[in-house]
Amino acid sequence: LGCDMFDSASYILYAKDNRYMHSNGTARLEDLSYLPCQCPICTTYSIKELFYMDKDSRTLEIAKHNLYILKAEVDAVKQAIMDGRLWEYVMQKAHAHPKLMEAMELFKTFEYLEEGTPIFKEKAVFLYDPIDQYRPEVKRFRNIVSTYASLKNKERKLILYPDSDIHPFYSTGVFFQLIKKFPDAQICTYNPFFGIIPSEISDIFPAAHNLSCKKPTNHTHPKNYPSFIESLDRFIVNNNFEEIIIIADNFMRQVVDDNFYNNIPTIKKLNPKVYDYDYNIITEL
Ligand SMILES: [Zn+2]
Structure with missing residues (x-):
């Protein structure tokens, strides 16, 4: 429509109750030591001056401040959409309260989020927490891989190598070393968020357009990434691999x-050769 609309009586209802809105919620005026805002109201009055105003004037001034906050929020959301970072913005907001993070669990099954998500974005996606495995761009990539048929028919051999920040994988020195050593094998990288990334399609958005924290945290355990296990399992079954060589980072x-392994019979049955990741590991394979 070319216009922004929202329905809110909160700015005035909160103001009547001395509640001052801020970017992550509200606070009672009497609980504040500072006014964390640069709007015309907050730069004109001190907390004390607002507090000792007559009730009607104070309500009016807090209501104006609250409207400035709402306007700033609408602008921030619009900018996040323009930047292709609405998911990141919503997650930042959700981290303001544990109950909001609980609500984010619902996002796992909101299929319609994908409908409004562009196929390609100018900027890389940022991946932080296990919930990010469910963001629409990442789910979309896993769906592509779920029907991927390996072109390497001679050997039913799969090589799995940890994903890095250098993308796409097929342009890296590591890939050239691997393909030289295993010309008939299907070479893939893996990543807790994306699952399996076949090297042939490692340039598809956002497999080559993402940044994630590679340092393991308490959350970086496969039990928090069921989509990874599903991706790995399906990739092996779909392509009838008979042999797997895994270069394993901490996650793998x-x-x-x-x-954990016992829960993934497909992989266990193939009895993969597993090597711990090391910079020179390829020479030892
Ligand atoms: Zn203000």
Whole structure:
């Protein structure tokens, strides 16, 4: 429509109750030590001056401030959409309260989010937490891989190598080393968020257009990434691999750890050769 509309009586209802809106919620005026805002109201009055105003004037001034906050929020959302970073923005907001993060669980099954998500974005997607495995761009990529048929028919051999920040994988020195050593094998990288990334399509958005924290955290355990296990399992079944060589980073080491492994019979049955990731590992394969 070319216009922004929202329905809100909150700015005045909060103002009547001395509640001052800020970017992550509201606070009672009497609980504030500072006014964390640069709007005309907050740069004109101190908290004390607002507090000792007569009730009607104070309500009016807080209501004006609250409207400035709402306008800033609408602008921030619009800018996030323009930047292709609405998901990141919503997640930042959700981190303001544990109950909001709980609500984010619903996003896992909101299929319609994909309908409004562009196929390609100018900017890389940022991936932080397990919930990001469900963002529409990443789900879309996993769906592509779920029907991927390997062109390497001679050997039913799969090589799995950890994803890095250098993309696409087929342009890296590591890939050239691997393809020289295993010309008939299907070479893929893997990443907790994306699952399996066949080298032939490692340039598709956002497999080559993302940044994630590669340092393991408490959340970086395969049990928090069921979509990874599903992707790996399906890729092996679809392509009838008979042999797997895994260069395992910390994450993959936990996948192939006995306790976890037993839940993925497809992989266990093939008895993969697993090597711990090391810069020179390819020379030892
Ligand atoms: Zn203000």
